[in-house]
Amino acid sequence: MGVVSFVAKRIGLYLAVLFIGLTITFMLPRLMPINPVDGYIGQIQSRANGTLTAEAIAELRVNLEQLYGLKGDVFTQYVSYLKRIVLSFDFGPSFTYYPQPVSAMILNALPWTLGLLLTSTVIAWLLGNLVGLVAGYFHKQKAASLLEFVGILLYPIPYYILAVTMLLLLAYIFPVFPLSATFPVGQMTPEKFGMVIYNSLLPGITLVLAGFGWNILSMKALTVATTEEPYVTYARLKGTSNWTRMTRYVFRNALLPQVTALALSLGMVFNGALLTEMIFSYPGIGLVMRTAANGGDYNVLYGAITISIIAVATAGLVIDLLYPLLDPRIRHK
């Protein structure tokens, strides 16, 4: 009974968050003093060297408004917007690559982003937690504070600075990696697969370094706190080895909050994707968004944002629902 109502409440929260999130993305551009249709007509006109007649423009405007769901008052637009997205996952066509639907563009880019970002997030999480565990468990020794120092040094560095520095060091001064990633198109062969991996290494390493610092610091803090728990002292008095205590007693219990942190950092994946893909010109949602932002391609931007809102909210939901299974200390009354 308790479990059912907990799950129902959490799913209710999830739906509410999605709803508010979609509403915010709907409202934002409408509060802005810019009309995408005007922009698009301007583009067409400059392409046609201003030879369009006034009637042709008016006709174009009506067509475009219908196409982009800008017809009617705000409320009608809002209802049709929700209907389109929730029921058919349809964000309309791209402005720049006109007949191509946004959802197809995003689905093409998604595997690249997810492949790179999920891999590096998980690696950063595992590495950071291991280093943090050692740094926290042996925090009374000077050598362990060196490990923490790595975290302190890495954590406050802004991501773009880290990325530019990595690019400078490993692609320019020591040209180990390519300056700009190139990716083969068409059928995937083992050779092409190797190329993809090689080209993904530099952005991957940068992402790992960026996520690493935070994990070290938080895991270290958690470990130190757990080490002081009475059951760890009891285990020591019982005569268990350092190793057993570190892995079985401290690690398992300190790890739990980090699982939640992992869920939250999945949300950061989309932020990270943007910068990574821009700086390393890696094909993915970030690059799609970058091109869209520059070209005023709003449909694409909304599609990408909606995807990230859904993904982040879903990740949070899944982790919250799984959490009681992992942590016996949590009780839902």
Place this chain on the structure above:
Amino acid sequence: MSIDVNNIDPVAIVVTPTPASTSRKGSLIWLLNVRLTLGLIILFVMGLGSFILPGFAPVDPSIQASYMRNLPVSGVHLLGTNALGQDIFWFLVFAIRNSLTLGIVVAVGVTIIATVVGLSAGYIGGRFERIVMLFVDTFITVPLLPILIIMGALIRGNTSFLTVGFIIVLFGWAWDARTVRAMALSLREREFINMARFSGANTMQILLREIFPYVSAYMVVGFINTVLFAINTEATLAVIGLSKVEVPTLGSIIFWALNYNALFTGQYVWLVAPIIATITLFLGLFLTSTGFNQAFASKRGVS
């Protein structure tokens, strides 16, 4: 991902190291002093320098072609000049000043909103809290950077530097509100709050006189972290070219350097100087905030 690390509740990671204080009292004071002192020295030098020096600037560094282009490092131009004919040293001084100002302005805004929202939600509770927290959770869920990019793309060109700050406030208050609420929740159960309530104090009085002094120490830490977050976000936008890149900031100097391929034309100083300045500033802010936290924790004797 460190670009938005402040979204992952910075207070949470800096609050927790405190248990160490019980186990090694002697060595911790040494550590605390080193962190806080080091951080404050960095901030003091950079802050004072960037606020006093602009008074002595020969010309406005954002004006292009004030000097010969691509001059090397010399006594006249401490860091040389860039491909736009701007003095890199002065550009950097103005950049640090503008970034710091923006950071402080945004942090003031975020701290006020977060405190009001978080304290009232945590203390009043009930349906009010549920509705407020729903909004907080949504603002946390909405990924900041894509939204900022949309806004940047929409208002680019016809915006002031302050608008950028306003947008960062709008999407940056939620995490802090969540932290403040968590503190308010635990405070609500303390004896001295009940004491005040039974003595006839109303909600407003309790919030201001009883709870606020208790959370103010955390506010300082949260404030510094928000400064860091705001500078970082603006700089990120600028690097992508979606902030007001004409205004010298730590991000815009890197934007121009990258745009003019400083890397390939051999102008390392143009790119490396702002990178070093930014890292130093961020390290200073980070050390100060964690140092403060440890200082407060050990003062309270919290274990």
